[in-house]
Amino acid sequence: MSQIGAARFRALLWKEIREHRWPAAGVAIILILLAVAIPPLYPFLTGMIKNIQFEEQLRQLPWQLRGQLEATIGSFEGYAYSNWFKNLYQLGMILVLLIGAPLVASELAFGTIDFLASKPVTHGEIIGAKLAAGAILIAGVLILPDITLWISCLAWGETINLATILTGSIPLYLGFVLALEAAAILSMTIGDSWKAAGVLIGISLILGIPGWIPGYRKFSIFSYMDAAPIWMQGIFPWSAILGLLLGILVLFIIALRLFEIRDF
Amino acid sequence: MSGYSLLIEGVSKTYRGSTRPAVDNLDLEVRPGEIFGFLGPNGAGKTTTIKMIVGLLRPDRGRITLDGCDITKDPIRAKGQIGYVPDNPDLYDRLTGIEYLNLIADVFGVPQAERKRRVHDLMDMFELGGAITDIIQSYSHGMKQKLALMGALLHDPRLFILDEPMVGLDPRASHLFKELMRKHCDRGNTVFFSTHILEVAERLCDRVGIINRGRLIACGTIEELRSLHRTDESLEDIFLELTGATTKPETNGPGLTTDREGR
Numbered sequence A: 001m002s003q004i005g006a007a008r009f010r011a012l013l014w015k016e017i018r019e020h021r022w023p024a025a026g027v028a029i030i031l032i033l034l035a036v037a038i039p040p041l042y043p044f045l046t047g048m049i050k051n052i053q054f055e056e057q058l059r060q061l062p063w064q065l066r067g068q069l070e071a072t073i074g075s076f077e078g079y080a081y082s083n084w085f086k087n088l089y090q091l092g093m094i095l096v097l098l099i100g101a102p103l104v105a106s107e108l109a110f111g112t113i114d115f116l117a118s119k120p121v122t123h124g125e126i127i128g129a130k131l132a133a134g135a136i137l138i139a140g141v142l143i144l145p146d147i148t149l150w151i152s153c154l155a156w157g158e159t160i161n162l163a164t165i166l167t168g169s170i171p172l173y174l175g176f177v178l179a180l181e182a183a184a185i186l187s188m189t190i191g192d193s194w195k196a197a198g199v200l201i202g203i204s205l206i207l208g209i210p211g212w213i214p215g216y217r218k219f220s221i222f223s224y225m226d227a228a229p230i231w232m233q234g235i236f237p238w239s240a241i242l243g244l245l246l247g248i249l250v251l252f253i254i255a256l257r258l259f260e261i262r263d264f
Numbered sequence B: 001m002s003g004y005s006l007l008i009e010g011v012s013k014t015y016r017g018s019t020r021p022a023v024d025n026l027d028l029e030v031r032p033g034e035i036f037g038f039l040g041p042n043g044a045g046k047t048t049t050i051k052m053i054v055g056l057l058r059p060d061r062g063r064i065t066l067d068g069c070d071i072t073k074d075p076i077r078a079k080g081q082i083g084y085v086p087d088n089p090d091l092y093d094r095l096t097g098i099e100y101l102n103l104i105a106d107v108f109g110v111p112q113a114e115r116k117r118r119v120h121d122l123m124d125m126f127e128l129g130g131a132i133t134d135i136i137q138s139y140s141h142g143m144k145q146k147l148a149l150m151g152a153l154l155h156d157p158r159l160f161i162l163d164e165p166m167v168g169l170d171p172r173a174s175h176l177f178k179e180l181m182r183k184h185c186d187r188g189n190t191v192f193f194s195t196h197i198l199e200v201a202e203r204l205c206d207r208v209g210i211i212n213r214g215r216l217i218a219c220g221t222i223e224e225l226r227s228l229h230r231t232d233e234s235l236e237d238i239f240l241e242l243t244g245a246t247t248k249p250e251t252n253g254p255g256l257t258t259d260r261e262g263r
């Protein structure tokens, strides 16, 4: 019996992956191109800054920007971290929206939910397969470009540990999975992809506000996703990881419950 | 075991935000090997009933059992017996035809060898062979309809449930399809379908039920319905009489009057 259950789940998972593979592939390609471009741009950037005697102008910049710039130029690691992490973070969030917002809403809009819900699968299996497919695709979209970045660094004579790059993506990944669950819940309750995406962006902005206030950064949930401790200090942020995992569990239970009681 | 393929007992459903029940205290039984036609005017509650049978909607009251299996209490086992084609089958546009069929076969646990044979047979029957590897987005309405029918038959369901199945099929396909329903029943399975095409119901169904405003107003063989009304009228006449279309001309509204005056 459980064997049939597993086969059913695999079938649903496969269907979800096929349906969402294109946005994932698109984001992965952009990230791979960036990973190829980041290392060769470093000498170019530092060279340019030294040539035009940037120091004076640098001092006039607001402190956040200056700090960022200094870290960027200071070492290749700092440069690679800030450029890579920012791109991964922004494009990853876009992918979460592309996959998560229509996850249930598109089935409601196109009426295909009738197909699924009339088959011998539980509602839990349906939403579980959807979330698992999203999580698998996002993992692929992080891992492939990460490896590309590592190879690209090697090719340009810079050594960054592959383990550092990959470990640095873990908190980011967990944050994406959390956001994906939130998107799925909104997609299911609102029933419209665009509105669900809009609400998720709104919530993300509100939750990110503390990050803009000096001294309150740790109250922004996005600070939990930051790879800086891993890249710059070699510290694994256990508490942030545990917090994210707890959030993932809670949202998963909420998503299951909400889907379980739905009429279609 | 109840001995019935499909048993509906005192089922009611009112949509949220509506004051009138879409289905009102419905009782219905369908026996194994039967083709049952579910008739009724627009908005009578046919689709609502079918959606409750296949587990898409929960009844407010009453019980639905499929081969003795309660659809709300044991949905997985009950749904495992159903092949369902909705009134407007919406398929996954981004999958190919064969991917869609494989998905269904996986979900129902159809073994590989049997799956191959059945896909092959169905493809021949519906003449969809050439398009089976194309993505569904490129299919015409009728081709989608055929694919949905193939998908619903792939696991050889005990209960074949269809909501207005003839819409969109060309005469050849609809002829084939009627034969197929007959054959499916001859093997001891059951077919339950809603339709507006009364000639089809008259020719094909062992029994029919007529629903109006959520209530079952007649049920039986065509002969039984005729003898009840002491006529040798066609099913159409009985239908019109029962559903009030001939006795209440005012339901046609003022539009008809102005139309006449205008001539």
Ligand SMILES: Nc1ncnc2c1ncn2[C@@H]1O[C@H](COP(=O)(O)OP(=O)(O)OP(=O)(O)O)[C@@H](O)[C@H]1O
Binding pocket: B015, B016, B018, B022, B040, B041, B042, B043, B044, B045, B046, B047, B048, B049
């Ligand atoms: N999702 C819904 N929300 C609210 N009311 C609905 C909904 N779907 C159907 N209804 C109402 O329920 C009643 C029965 O509708 P149903 O779709 O079951 O009729 P039907 O017999 O299938 O009609 P048709 O022949 O036009 O397909 C109608 O009055 C309809 O307005």
Ligand SMILES: [Mg+2]
Binding pocket: B046, B047, B048, B087, B163
């Ligand atoms: Mg209908």
